[in-house]
Amino acid sequence: MSRHPPTHHSHLLTLDAVSRPMLHQLLDSATHLATLPAAALRAASRIDNCVVCTLFFEPSTRTRCSFQIAAWRLGATVLNVDAKTSSTQKGETAKDMFRNLQAMGVSVFVIRHDQENMVSGLAELADASTTVINAGDGCGEHPTQGLIDMLTLRQLKGADFSQRRVLIVGDIAHSRVARSDVTALRCLGVTDIRLCGPRVFLPNDERFARCQRSEELDTIIEGVDVIMMLRVQHERMPADLFPSLTDYCQRYQLNQARLQRAAPDALVLHPGPINRGIEISDEVADGRQSGILRQTANGIAVRLAVLNGYGGAVCTP
């Protein structure tokens, strides 16, 4: 079996375009590349000496740093362009910035933007030797985070996804992570997906069809074996949409008492950044059932696979 994921889609914009075998293949590649010693990883690299550019129009810690580390380990040259310190401040558009960086020889763009269609719009400007990886587009998708969450689930809960009972809690309506996760969970055969949050945070789009919904965490949590917590994304909503913070914490915070209502070994995930004391208590975030730092570590593995797979298809150093 080839160690490289298929590369007939030259951009990674959404997990919708990824089939179940391809998804597993990406996770296999992530697992394999993450265990290679430095010299063997360089030998397996398909982007050695290529230029990878992280182009971020929104804040990031985990996503940008792990792409950067993965690209370094694969021998690429990394440019970090942050809109806050770039010519965006002088009025340059994202499209012009993309065209200019492409003219400098960037092969792989890792892009985050607050508008939902901007990353795919930029991908339309790419030539045959350039690939675009979506690192989060507004409320749209965050495909590499979806892959990280599936890798973490596969490692800690096994490869048979069909028996999983997954609960997503919090600001689902504004979450690109939830959209990529639900797409990937469905693709891998999960049928029991539950959504919980105040009514204004429960999504209406088609992607969440067939998910059970509730505003009552204490009941919907019963028996689930995976709980994905989400941050309240204040930056994506008008200030008056959010219910009172005290009320939110009382009803939706995952604390130890609530966690005990789930299956005995339920796994707790959170893509980060966590807001301690709001959606999650310290004891749960740092507790035995937390897979949060495993997700972070898996960020490097997944980004090695994605850079080598998608980047490798276009890079000619």
Ligand code: NCD
């Ligand atoms: C998420 C994002 O940016 O969508 N973070 C991440 O990439 N791990 C979630 C969030 O910002 O709450």
